[in-house]
Amino acid sequence: MSQVLPGDAPLVHDLIGIGFGPSNVAMAIALSEHNARVGRQEAVTAHFFEQQPKFGWHRGMLIDDATMQVSYLKDLVSLRNPASEYSFLCYLQSKGRLIDFVNAKNLFPLRVEFHDYFEWAAAKVDDMVSYGHEVIAVEPVVRDGVVEYLDVTARSGSEVVVHRARNLVISTGLRPVMPEGVDRTDRVWHNSELLKKVDGLEGTNPSRFVVVGAGQSAAENVAYLHRRFPEAEVCAVFSRYGYSPADDSSFANRIFDPAAVDEYFTAPDDIKQKLMDYHGNTNYSVVDIDLIDDLYRQAYQERVLGTERLRFINVSRVTGVEETQDNVRATVKSLITGEETTLDADVVVYATGYSQADPVGLLGEVGDRCHRDDQGRIRVERDYRVATHPELRCGIYLQGGTEHTHGITSSLLSNTAIRVGEILQSIIDRDLKAAPATAQPLADGIGTAR
Structure with a gap:
């Protein structure tokens, strides 16, 4: 329900971030660096809410030998500010590993190490975030028919807090996708929970795993389970003839350049689709060639x-899974002959990807003021701001869910540092810090009055 602006109002933040994964950690860092340059009077005040109890990024896939698929230079800051104290290189220096990393001659750190870098960076700006807080509502605050602010309600246990904002930055991440009709259970997993689920098998002696999917995560799951359980058979099932290698060649990688976002944004819709078709093999359903080999x-x-324990069942798909008393039975259908076979396994792992949740799903009636295109997708401006009705003066910015407007880097790390700088500059340029007709108490980055 819309709220008319009361006399006794909550503190006002220039920005509230929903979610505190890598993208909004980068946002918080950009804010911190900006505020350090301009001083308190011109500072952009902000607070973030994250429902997890602490920072975490794909923890279920932090396999010990898995590496990043992106250069360490595409960290949270370096492409925006190469001199930043929040860079991966500064992290290495703080850990006493900079020289050792240089000697390793590797652009692609271990995923475990990059996650530790993210945690290190997040800890440096943790005065701007409330962990363990789930955002449950966003409501418009109206004056004279105009939405001046947005009230963000977050819940932590029995506690409910309300913060007021001029701008939102939504970065709620991706959601695991399971095939229609398949639910996650103790024996049917999504790869996003691999390590946690594997720990639950401690003390058992599994004899067979089935892994469904043909992308990087699927291949990593196959390799990990094969190594972790030396007595078990691992069956990989996919509809392709074999794993397809990722195109990480120099020219193809230009699709991740900041300039490519400008070009994609202005391209006609048919060209956008062609670009996605041409370059989907840089990111989607592909595997690093070294792992394939x-x-x-x-x-x-x-x-x-x-001693065959590693089986590849290609040009096939799993058409059903049925749990029995002792195992799970997967029905596998050949796409060539139509013949069906069954595999009795201890676990079936679906490495079937992720989907972007509706980025405005939290907005309630505010979402009704957001424009959509003729395909029902949210319209997003070049500065990542949702196109809205004129009476909504607040900015709503998206980190993710913009692939249809900004291209393949929408949910990837490649352009994160640049993107947060553009969002921050947009907020500043729109001059939403101008004092309203009735002055409201401002909040600093940790929610205290100033």
Whole structure:
């Protein structure tokens, strides 16, 4: 329900961020650096809400030997501010590993290490975030028919807090996707929960895993389970003939350049689709060639030795899973012959990707003031601001859910540092810090009055 502006109002933030994954951590860092430059009077005040109890990014896939698929230079800050104290190199220096990392001659850190970098960076700006707080409502605050502010309600246990904002930055991440009709259980997993679920198998002796999917995560799951359970058979099921390699060549990687966002945004819709079709193999349903080769070599070696534990069931799909008393039965159908076979397994792992939640799903009636295109997608301006009705003066910015307007980097790390700088500059340029007709108490970055 719309709220008319009361006399006794909450503190006002220039920006409230929903979610505190890597994108909004980068946003908080950009704010911190800006505020340090301009001083308190011109500072942009902000607060973030994160429903997790602490920072975490794909924890279920922090396999010990998995590496990033993006250069360490595409960290939270370096492409925006190469001199930043929040860079991956500064992190390495603080950990005493900078020289060792240089000697390793590797652009792609371990995923575990990059996650630790994210945690290190998030800790430096944790005065701007409330962990363990789930945003449950966003309501418009109206004066003279105009939405001046947005009230953000967050819940932590039995506690409910309300913060008021001139701008929102929504970065709620991706949601695991399971095939229609398939639910996650103790024996049917999504790869996003792999490590946690595997720990639950401690003390058991699984004999077979089935992994469904043909992308990087699927291949990593196959390799990890094969290594972790040396007595178990691991069956990879996918509809392709084999894993397809990711195109990480120099020219193809230009699709991740900041300039490519400008070009994609202004391109006609048919060209946008062609670009996605041309370059989807840089990111979607593809696997690092080194991992492909390792898996093939392992499978061939086992065949030579007569110890086959690694099976690839290609041009096929899993049409159903049924749990029995002792295991889970997967029905696998050949796409060529139509023949069906069953695999009795201890676990079926679906590495079937993620989807972007509706970015305005939290906005309630505020979402009714957001414009959509003829396909029902949210209209987003070049500065990542949602196009809204004129009476909504607040800015609503998206980090994610903008692939249809901004291209393939929408939910990737590649352009994060640049994107948060553009969002911050947009907020400043729109001059939403101008004092309203009835002055409201302002909040600093940690929610105290000034």
